[in-house]
Amino acid sequence: MRVLVVYYSLYGHVHQLAEAIAEGAREVDGAEVVIRRVPETLSAEVLEKMHAVDAQKAQAQVPIAEVKDLAEADAIVFGTPTRFGNMCGQMRQFLDATGQLWAKGALVGxxxxxxxxxxxxxxxxxxxxxxxxxxxxxxxxxxxxLPYSFAGQTKIDEVTGGSPYGIGTIAGGKGERHPSENELAGARYQGRHVASIAKKLTAG
Structure with missing residues (x-):
């Protein structure tokens, strides 16, 4: 049972959540977990102006995702920063290349x-x-x-990301805040939950 975590992260916040998602998924017996990042579309010059070069170097060991990776997985957990309430352009471009998978029904179920x-x-x-x-x-x-069985999303004694739709983190206007332990716990929970359901579906 193969779980793919595929993400885009400009400053490393989504990358940290991706690693926690993978950590949780690996706790499920029989889960093979793979992490991939979608291709960058920004030039090196733009990344430097955005002060994102160091964060990109820190992710350099993560292989670049290919569309075929999606078809080879039983479960896929996608990670993206918000861009005006939507996914980032890098993720959108990657998903827009999945037309052949759609035509074949390769991701159905x-x-x-x-x-x-x-x-x-x-x-x-x-x-x-x-x-x-x-x-x-x-x-x-x-x-x-991310079900409410993860009680951490109901906390009101600290600022925390996440909702029933999925875990999230709050990066701060300058990227100064990194995922809290509660948010990382939510990511591990979500990864474990996804892998558990995928295991049941593949067994059936």
Whole structure:
């Protein structure tokens, strides 16, 4: 049972969540977990101007995703930062290349899940995940979120990302905040939950 975590991360926040998602998925017996990042579309010059070069270098060991990787997985967990309440352009471009998979029904019945990062508490985490679900539904995927059995998403004693639609983190306007332990726990929970459901579906 193969779980693919595929993401885009400009400053490393989504990358940290991706690693936690993978960690949780690996706790499920029989799960083979693979992490991939979608291709960058920004030039080296633009990345330097955005002060994102160091964060990109830190992710250099993660292989670049190919469309065929999606077809080879039983469950796919997608990670994207918010861009005005939607997925980032890099993820959109990658998904727009999956037309042949759609034509073949290659993702029908596979588990799909989403996680995200926003600069602020109300920076579009929920709308980004919900709008992402539209693409997964067009591919016939079985959507899995983050149930309230993860009690950490009901915490009110600290600022925290995440919702029933999927875990999220709040990066801060300058990227100064990194995922909290509660958010990382939510990511591990979501990864474990996705892998558990995928295991049941593949066994059936």
């Amino acid at each position: 596979k588990v799909g899940s989403v996680f995200t990062s926003a600069a602020t508490q109300h920076g579009g985490q929920e709308s980004t995940i919900l709008s992402f679900h539209t693409t997964l539904l067009h591919h016939g995927m079985v959507i899995v979120g």
